[in-house]
Amino acid sequence: MEHFLKEDLINFETLLEKAKLKGIEYLQHLDKRKTSTTVPPITNENLNEEGIGGQETLAQFKEKWESQIVGASGPRYLGYVVGGTTPASIMGDWLATIYDQNPQTVNSQGDVSVQIEHAAIQLMLDLFQLPNDFLGGFVSGATMSNFTCLGVARQWIGKEMGQDFAKDGINGKLNILSATPHSSALKCLSMLGIGSKNYTLIETIKGNREAIDIQDLKKNIEILNGDPFILISSAGTVNTADFDDFKAIAELKEHYNFWWHIDGAFGGFAACSPKYDHLTEGWDKADSITVDCHKWLNVPYDSAVFFVKKQHSKLQMETFQNSNAPYLGDPSENFNYLNFLPENSRRLRALPAWFSLTAYGKKGYRYIVENAVDMAQLFSNFIEENDSFELLAPTRLNNVCFTLKSDTSQAKVYSFLNALNKSELVYMTPTKYKNTFGIRASFVNWRTSASDIDIIKSEMLNVISHI
Numbered sequence: 001m002e003h004f005l006k007e008d009l010i011n012f013e014t015l016l017e018k019a020k021l022k023g024i025e026y027l028q029h030l031d032k033r034k035t036s037t038t039v040p041p042i043t044n045e046n047l048n049e050e051g052i053g054g055q056e057t058l059a060q061f062k063e064k065w066e067s068q069i070v071g072a073s074g075p076r077y078l079g080y081v082v083g084g085t086t087p088a089s090i091m092g093d094w095l096a097t098i099y100d101q102n103p104q105t106v107n108s109q110g111d112v113s114v115q116i117e118h119a120a121i122q123l124m125l126d127l128f129q130l131p132n133d134f135l136g137g138f139v140s141g142a143t144m145s146n147f148t149c150l151g152v153a154r155q156w157i158g159k160e161m162g163q164d165f166a167k168d169g170i171n172g173k174l175n176i177l178s179a180t181p182h183s184s185a186l187k188c189l190s191m192l193g194i195g196s197k198n199y200t201l202i203e204t205i206k207g208n209r210e211a212i213d214i215q216d217l218k219k220n221i222e223i224l225n226g227d228p229f230i231l232i233s234s235a236g237t238v239n240t241a242d243f244d245d246f247k248a249i250a251e252l253k254e255h256y257n258f259w260w261h262i263d264g265a266f267g268g269f270a271a272c273s274p275k276y277d278h279l280t281e282g283w284d285k286a287d288s289i290t291v292d293c294h295k296w297l298n299v300p301y302d303s304a305v306f307f308v309k310k311q312h313s314k315l316q317m318e319t320f321q322n323s324n325a326p327y328l329g330d331p332s333e334n335f336n337y338l339n340f341l342p343e344n345s346r347r348l349r350a351l352p353a354w355f356s357l358t359a360y361g362k363k364g365y366r367y368i369v370e371n372a373v374d375m376a377q378l379f380s381n382f383i384e385e386n387d388s389f390e391l392l393a394p395t396r397l398n399n400v401c402f403t404l405k406s407d408t409s410q411a412k413v414y415s416f417l418n419a420l421n422k423s424e425l426v427y428m429t430p431t432k433y434k435n436t437f438g439i440r441a442s443f444v445n446w447r448t449s450a451s452d453i454d455i456i457k458s459e460m461l462n463v464i465s466h467i
């Protein structure tokens with residue numbers, strides 16, 4: 001064996017111990033870790049001929065990169081929608097790496113990883129108060145989950161139009177309706193060959209809302225005159241965490257022929273709390289649902305789940321079946337994940353989720369969700385009460401969308417945001433809400449506390465007084 005490989009094999013325990021200590025050092029000082037860094041220019045790298053072995057590599061990483069790693073999993077990283085990592089999820093994630101399984105089949109010669117995945121999916125369904133008639137699986141993120149769900153929706157609408165799009169390609173005009181689709185859903189339309197602009201934009205409810213106007217939806221459905229369509233709806237829009245009216249959509253489903261997809265990447269977690277679960281009421285009637293795990297479940301990147309109704313399993317298999325292993329008959333008889341989602345080989349992403357769900361249960365997740373909303377509310381109150389800032393929409397759940405009161409020009413808003421992020425104490429991202437430049441702060445990290453909100457407030461006041 002090559003000597004560094006051999007040496008590392010002998011010293012495995014020491015190497016893992018050192019890596020563990022590095023990790024603990026990061027986690028224990030996470031609240032002090034800077035939230036942004038001045039990124040050095042990219043350099044040209046050459047691969048070392050001899051290698052240097054694991055121990056020296058860790059030393060080199062420490063010197064070259066470690067101090068530049070930002071506290072993205074920390075309590076004041078409010079940009080995009082970025083979750084943290086619970087202790088148990090890290091345990092599961094480390095072990096997923098160590099076991100290095102490739103979850104595929106449940107046949108007798110398979111391994112137990114698919115059972116772990118099914119178990120984690122059942123825990124998730126229970127967490128979200130969803131019935132067992134959904135088939136679920138893990139993918140890399142909500143984008144891939146949307147892709148999986150909308151891929152099956154595409155096959156469904158093809159069948160309704162008397163065609164097999166998975167085999168023959170797309171032919172004809174597909175009717176897709178949505179009010180506030182996430183950019184990743186449009187990316188999926190592009191990847192699925194439908195085209196990212198080939199959808200009908202439904203009006204949102206008047207006023208400061210991003211949710212579907214049901215009357216306008218009905219009007220557009222009537223125009224279709226009985227033709228099948230796909231509805232992409234939202235459980236939590238990224239700017240203002242607005243929710244479509246799922247009870248009303250469920251009722252429409254009794255009268256019209258459509259595939260109902262819900263993008264609940266983060267908003268689906270409203271179902272974890274009796275305070276907010278009215279927002280997801282009726283979502284069990286959807287054909288497919290997207291939920292991210294690396295956001296509000298607080299498991300490490302990358303992880304998300306799709307839920308597709310089991311009654312559509314045949315369509316799902318037609319969409320994703322691996323052509324090298326064409327597979328006949330009932331898909332539930334010889335189940336293999338590679339016939340149900342985009343990837344063939346895949347990581348045991350279920351393990352970190354299974355660990356975290358098992359460790360903290362319904363009560364733990366109820367706390368994580370309610371705490372994040374409380375923190376969003378605290379921050380939102382500050383925005384409302386302060387003369388320099390202004391909410392762009394009411395804070396409905398965990399995302400606060402705001403701007404500067406005096407001047408909402410892009411230059412001014414960006415220069416404030418840049419200066420704020422430069423403080424390295426808090427990180428937020430820009431947005432444009434109904435044509436106004438603004439800033440979003442998204443609260444999903446389980447660690448965020450009222451003292452973090454105090455730090456953020458005082459830094460914002462400091463920055464605003466200097467720009």
Ligand SMILES: *Cc1c(COP(=O)(O)O)cnc(C)c1O
Pocket residue numbers: 081140141142143144182184185236237238263264265266292304
């Ligand atoms: C984050 C997000 C996505 C995309 O998720 P990734 O995990 O980044 O792929 C899709 N939809 C919504 C509503 C989101 O918030």
